[in-house]
Amino acid sequence: MQLNVKRRARKAFAAGFAAVAAAGTGVFAVQFSAAAENPSAAQTCVREALPIPDGLVSTRVSAMSDDGSVIAYYALPLDQSWPDGLGAYPRLYADGEVTDVPMPGNHPRIRDVNSLGNGTGYSTNAQGRDVPYVWSDGVLEKLPIASAGGRAEGINEHGDIVGNVHTVNGGVPLLWPADGSARVRLPLPAGATSGYAHDIGDDGTIIGAVYNENGTATAYRWGADGVNEPLPVPAGADPTKAFSIAVDINGDWASGQFFAPGAGTQALGVRWNLAEGTAERTLLDRDVAVSATGIVAGYLPGTPDIAAFQDGDTVVELHGVIPPEKREMQEYAQEISADGTVIAGDIYIGDDEAGLANYNAVVWTCHRS
Template sequence: MPSETDLLRSLDPEPPQPSTVDIARAMADGQRRKTRRGVGYAGIVAVTTLAIAGAVVAVGVNRGKTGTTTPVAAPKASASKKAEPKGDYTIPGVTGWRAPAATPPTSCTIEKLPVPDGVRMALVSGADPTGSYQVGRSYPKGGYQAVIWHNGKAKKVDLPGDMEESLRDVNSSGAAVGWSYQGKTEADTGPVPYAYVNGKVVKLAGVSRGEATAINEAGAITGDAADHAVVWPSPAQPPIRLPVPKGTKSSAASDIDEDGTVVGNLDLRVPYVWFPDGTYRALPLPTVDGKRAVGARVFSVRNGWAIGVADQSDEARAGKPADKMWAIRWNVRTGETQIADDWDMQPEALNAQGWEVGITKQGRAALIAGGKQVKLPELAPHDPGLLTNIPNAISDDGKIISGQSDDASDTIRAVIWRCA
C-alpha cells in the first residue's frame, strides 16, 4: 500500500535494463547534502507523468484541525440523501468483518529481517493485517528480486521478466500481489500485474500492462490497467473497470478495504472512492485557513477511514511542485475530512484501530496510537529527515510494524518493529 516510498518510486524510469539504484535511497542520499526535504509528496507527483500505482482509523488519531485525540468507533454509513452515481458492478469483501480489540503500544524494538542469498539491501513495502506476512524486494547485484516473509522466514518469489519487480501487498492467507516490468524493446516496456497464490505466480487476467497494488482478505485485488482503475475479484477473474467521470485522462486504484471499498486517484489530483454496492464519488477537498485545497491524493483505506495528502498553492494549480501540503484523513462513508498536524506531509500507513505510522514533523519515524506518539528506533543513528527509517505497514493489533531502516553503512535493510 502506498507510502512515501511509493511516490518516490513513481519517479523511477521504467528501466529497459536492470538498475541497482533505489529511488528512496537516491533521495535520502541527496538529503544528506541538505538539512531537510525540500519537496513534498504532491510536489514529487506533480513533476512526473506517471500515474500513481501502488499506494498502509478512527477520528482523532492525530491532533488535527478537527476531531479529538482518542480513537472512536469505525465510521458509520452516511445518512445523506444525496444521490450517488451507480455502476453495474460489485466488489468482493468480507461479510461482517470487524476490527480486533487491541491496546495501544507504548514502546517498540527493531530487528532486521533475513534476505535470501545473503543480499543485504532490501525493503518491506507491505504486510498482512496480522503482521505474519511481509512483502517487498531485495537488491541483488545488478537487479531486483521480489521477496515474501512469513513469520520471519524469507523466500524469493520469481516474477517473470528480468527487469524491475516488486510485491506490494499481502493478505493473512499469504496471497500477495505486485508487478514486474517486461518488454522486448524500450518502447513496449511496462509493468505487468501478478499475484502469488498458494506458492505459485499467476499473471492477473485480462491485462497486458498494469500494476496490482493491494489485496483484501476476500482476495479482491486493486490496481490499474492501461492507466485505468480496476479491481480483480480474484486472481483468476478478469478485472472490473471502475467507472470514472467523463474527461478523466488517467486513474488508478490504490487500496481496498475489507468490505470491498476501493480508493484511488483520478489524474493525480482527484481522490476517489468506489463502494462495494456499485456507488462511487470524489472525496471532498479540505479547506485550510479559509482556503480550499486545489488537489489531493488518497493512498490507503482501513476500516472506513482513508489517508492521503492535499495541496493548496498556485504552483499546484499550474501543475508545478506544491509548497503547501497537508496530511489529511477522510471518513469515506460520510465525507468528513480532517487535517492531521503530526506528520511530515502524510502518514505512511494505518491499521483497523486508526493507529498510524509515518515520519513526524521532527523527521523521525513514529507510531501514533490513542493520541500518543511512540518512537520507532533506528538500526543506526542518522540525522532526522533523511528518509533513513521508514515504516510502511502496521498490523491491526499494533504489535508488528514493517518497513526499512538504514544500517551503519547506510544500506537499506528490511526490518520489523515489535511493539508492546
C-alpha cells in the first residue's frame, strides 16, 4: 500500500530546563488532584508491536495522526554508536502495512503525520544544517527554506505545515500554507528574540514557544483568528520565572512541558484548555501528548520511567515487555489519538551484544468500560 503524505511532532529541551533550574530560586507549589489507584478493571489496553525490519534492531515512534490510523516511526541499525540514529530509517505504519520514507541525510525523522499519511520532518545534511521535508502522495520534497537550514514540525489535516528557520538569534517560526503560497513568517511578541512553531490544529491555530534574550521560553499561541498570545502557567507558578513550551495540539487542548524554580530540574507535564484559557500541571512528566478531550499520555515521574496515560484524576500504566522492577530503562507513551483510545510509544526490549539498549515502537489500543 502506498500512503499519501503531510503532518506533526514533539521534542525535549532538557538542556534549557537545566540552565533555568540552575539559575532559579524560590518556592514552587502547583495544585493538582491525586491520582487514583490503577483501575485496571475499567481500563483495558492491548499492545501491538510495530515491525522491526530485517537487519535492524530497534524502532522508535516519532509521530501519529490525530485519528490514530497512521504511525510514523524509525528503525536503527546494529551499529548504534554515537550519534545515535545516524543511519535511521523512517517509515509509516497503517492498516498493518509499512511504507519506507527515503529521507536522505543524518538523523532523519518524520515529526508529524495526518490521516492521509502525509508527513513532515527533517534531517541533517553534510554541512550540519537541518533540511525540512514533506512526504506527499508517495513523493519526498524539500520545503523552501533559507540556506541556514530549518525544520518542519507539524502538519494538519488540510496540509498546512509549521516549523522554523534557523538564524543567528535562534529560530524564526514559519507557516507553509497548504495552497502552495509563499511561506509566512509568524510574528514574535515584543521582547522576544526567537520563536519555534511546533504544531498546528485543523482550525489553523499554531502552538510553540517564544524566547527572550536570556533564553527563557514561554509557551505561545498564534491564533487562527489573528489573536496571538502567551499561554498561562499552572496555578502556583510565577509566569515571569517559568519556562514553558507547547508541543502538541488536539482540538481545544494543547500540551507540553514547563519548569519553575523550586520544582527541581525535572521538566513537568502541562496541558492547556485553549477555549477556557487555563493551564494545569499533569501527573505525568515532561512532554505529554493530549487528546481532544484532555486525556494526556506520557510517563510517570521517577526511575525507571513508565509509560502511562492520565484520564481525569486517574493514571493508568501501559506496561511493556520487561516489568519495571527488573529494568532501569525508560519507556514512553508519546502520541495519543483525538478520542484518547490509541496511544503510541516505545518499550524497552533488552540490550544488544554491545550492551546498548534496544526499543520497540508499539501502539496501545485502549477500551474503557
